Amino acid sequence: MAEILRRLARSTGKVHCEIGAARQDVNVSVTGGTRIEIKGVPRIPLIPLLTYNEAMRQWNLLRLRDELNRRGVTKETFATVTTDVTRLLKKTRFQPITSAILAGMKVLCVSLKGFKGLLRWETQTDTYFxxxxxxxxxxxSCLTTLPNIIHSDSPSETIASSEWNTLKRQ
Incomplete structure (x- = not known):
């Protein structure tokens, strides 16, 4: 449909046809999911890939929800424990945490009961929960510097294993 509209508008000779001159908003949903709007797609050929990626993301999030339910984690049972661990990580060699502490920020640890292994759940190609x-x-939270979170499902990419062990004992 978008291609037909593009050709029709172009046939008038009064429409600019550069890349990005017409932008499309695309709505995507899967059974059981919510409708997500992808705004401002600049090129019609991108629509199938973007639609596929969003549909896969929603489908994988629904599978993740089912796995959490299987583990007994629901809206009603979901609970977190948050602990200030700034003092425990003052000497870490992981630069993002060192920089945050030097900037006067706190380092908070959030324990997510029942989530072990799920933060590495793939929601899209090369993208995780x-x-x-x-x-x-x-x-x-306006924490725009990445990484803004780290997690124990990929410990080798962040703080030392001894530091993870210290945090797990808290």
Whole structure:
């Protein structure tokens, strides 16, 4: 449909046809999911790939929800424990935490009961559930410097294993 409209508008000779001159908003949803709007797609050929990626993301998030339910984690049972661990990580070699502490920020540890292994759940190609959380932290808390979260499902990429062990004992 978008291609037909593009050709029709172009046939008038009064429409600019450069890349990005017409932008499309695309709504995507899967059974059981919510409708998501992808705003301002600049080129019609991008629509199938963007639609596929969003549909896969929603489908994988629904599978993740089912896995959490299987583990007994529901809206009603979901609980977190947050601990200030700034003093425990003052000597870490992980630069993002060192920089944050030097800037006067706190380092908080959030324990997510029942989530072990799920932060590495792939929601899209090369994108994991931890990225979904990180994106929301970025928007809600204005923590725009990445990484804004780290997690024990990928410990080798962050702080030392001895530091993870110390945090797990808290």
């Amino acid at each position: 931890s990225r979904e959380i990180s994106d929301r932290v970025r928007v809600i």
